[in-house]
Amino acid sequence: MTEARPDLDLDEMVAELRPEFVGRLTAEGKLNAPEWRAAVEGVPRHECTPRFYVPSDAPGITTYVPFTRELVGTEPWLRRVYSDETLITQFDGRDLDWSDPQPIRGATPTSSSTMPSLVVQMLDALNADDGTTVTEYGTGTGYSTALMCHRLGAANVTSVETDPGVTARARDALDRCGYAPRLVVGNGLTGADRRVPAERTIATMGVRGIPWAWVRETEPGGLIVATLRGWLRSLGLVRLTVEDGRHATGRFIAADPAFMMARQQEAPRNFGMLPGDDAGKVRETPHGPGLLRMPDSGFVAQLAMPNARTFDMTADDGTVQTYVLDAANDSFAVLSRDGAGTGWKVREGGPVSLWAEVEHFLALWHAAGSPAATAFGMSVEPDCQRVWLDDPEDGPSWRLPVMPGA
Numbered sequence: 001m002t003e004a005r006p007d008l009d010l011d012e013m014v015a016e017l018r019p020e021f022v023g024r025l026t027a028e029g030k031l032n033a034p035e036w037r038a039a040v041e042g043v044p045r046h047e048c049t050p051r052f053y054v055p056s057d058a059p060g061i062t063t064y065v066p067f068t069r070e071l072v073g074t075e076p077w078l079r080r081v082y083s084d085e086t087l088i089t090q091f092d093g094r095d096l097d098w099s100d101p102q103p104i105r106g107a108t109p110t111s112s113s114t115m116p117s118l119v120v121q122m123l124d125a126l127n128a129d130d131g132t133t134v135t136e137y138g139t140g141t142g143y144s145t146a147l148m149c150h151r152l153g154a155a156n157v158t159s160v161e162t163d164p165g166v167t168a169r170a171r172d173a174l175d176r177c178g179y180a181p182r183l184v185v186g187n188g189l190t191g192a193d194r195r196v197p198a199e200r201t202i203a204t205m206g207v208r209g210i211p212w213a214w215v216r217e218t219e220p221g222g223l224i225v226a227t228l229r230g231w232l233r234s235l236g237l238v239r240l241t242v243e244d245g246r247h248a249t250g251r252f253i254a255a256d257p258a259f260m261m262a263r264q265q266e267a268p269r270n271f272g273m274l275p276g277d278d279a280g281k282v283r284e285t286p287h288g289p290g291l292l293r294m295p296d297s298g299f300v301a302q303l304a305m306p307n308a309r310t311f312d313m314t315a316d317d318g319t320v321q322t323y324v325l326d327a328a329n330d331s332f333a334v335l336s337r338d339g340a341g342t343g344w345k346v347r348e349g350g351p352v353s354l355w356a357e358v359e360h361f362l363a364l365w366h367a368a369g370s371p372a373a374t375a376f377g378m379s380v381e382p383d384c385q386r387v388w389l390d391d392p393e394d395g396p397s398w399r400l401p402v403m404p405g406a
């Protein structure tokens with residue numbers, strides 16, 4: 001616990017806490033580039049995050065608690081702002097009532113100020129220089145936009161946000177920070193309506209594939225940095241080079257950054273019809289559902305079943321069954337312990353044998369030495385997106401889903 005110091009005013013506390021924050025990130029090796037360090041030193045994150053929610057330590061379903069200067073006091077609020085944490089500013093796409101903020105449970109975060117070290121990692125991956133032009137998708141609180149304005153000049157920054165209320169608050173925050181970039185309200189999956197392509201494109205929301213508009217609106221030779229997600233899990237951070245306006249290719253540069261998904265691509269709330277107890281064919285399988293939660297095998301399973309979703313359900317006899325459902329083709333796999341309780345069995349049905357697909361790709365991945373996500377790359381063309389292992393032409397590859405509205 002830090003003792004409150006009411007004698008210090010806000011500016012004095014910020015003058016103390018922000019350099020400390022920069023020092024911590026630097027010491028942890030998370031803020032290496034001097035230009036981005038200067039940006040983090042120069043941008044007042046507290047102007048972008050006057051009010052937010054953070055997860056509490058309470059057990060069970062995550063409970064989020066409100067955090068504002070008025071509620072907790074100036075110093076605790078600023079300490080949270082100048083920490084390497086994601087600060088949540090919206091749930092379920094609805095504006096929050098800050099007149100009487102209450103703890104929130106069972107809701108999905110839909111806007112935030114992303115963890116600064118992740119933002120900086122992505123910005124650094126842009127290989128941007130003085131005056132580089134950039135389009136950002138996912139303005140959120142405006143903090144990452146402000147960092148880019150500091151580094152590249154506000155005239156070179158366009159940022160797109162799908163939510164008008166979020167954009168209005170970001171505009172005010174950026175104004176308080178002293179920046180006036182071009183802000184666009186709209187579905188960024190369809191682009192930023194640029195007349196001239198940007199040299200760099202960055203997305204701070206997860207996408208199921210790279211929207212073709214992002215390739216079209218990035219200069220040939222330019223870079224796209226974005227995180228890919230599926231409905232099972234996050235895939236990773238990719239950096240692609242736009243080859244010639246018709247093709248972009250590149251590699252995963254980090255595994256599993258947890259980004260909220262583009263709103264238009266969120267999984268439908270309804271799982272649809274569940275398979276009946278006697279539907280499908282039962283067989284033994286060497287792989288239990290635990291692989292879905294492991295970092296590397298989970299990555300492969302996400303690629304093998306691009307439209308799948310999963311949940312656990314306790315059967316009448318008390319056994320836990322893991323359902324894997326693909327609503328795009330009505331295929332299913334239900335995993336449970338075998339009779340002896342030592343191995344696994346799967347009951348599969350529908351046109352695609354989902355678990356057989358997972359087994360097939362796991363075997364390929366094992367044969368290649370079970371490499372980490374950074375051994376994978378991806379290629380984007382107007383009508384086809386593929387993730388490949390090792391080599392775009394010769395390695396095994398997986399198609400990403402076609403995305404309506406992108």
Ligand SMILES: C[S@@+](CC[C@H](N)C(=O)[O-])C[C@H]1O[C@@H](n2cnc3c(N)ncnc32)[C@H](O)[C@@H]1O
Pocket residue numbers: 110111112113114119137138139140141142143144145160161162163166186187188189204205260261262263264
């Ligand atoms: C993680 S937050 C962005 C964090 C932000 N860059 C910051 O530093 O504060 C993701 C944002 O993406 C926005 N978003 C979701 N889908 C979008 C879309 N299709 N186009 C543009 N923005 C979108 C959300 O409303 C949310 O504000």
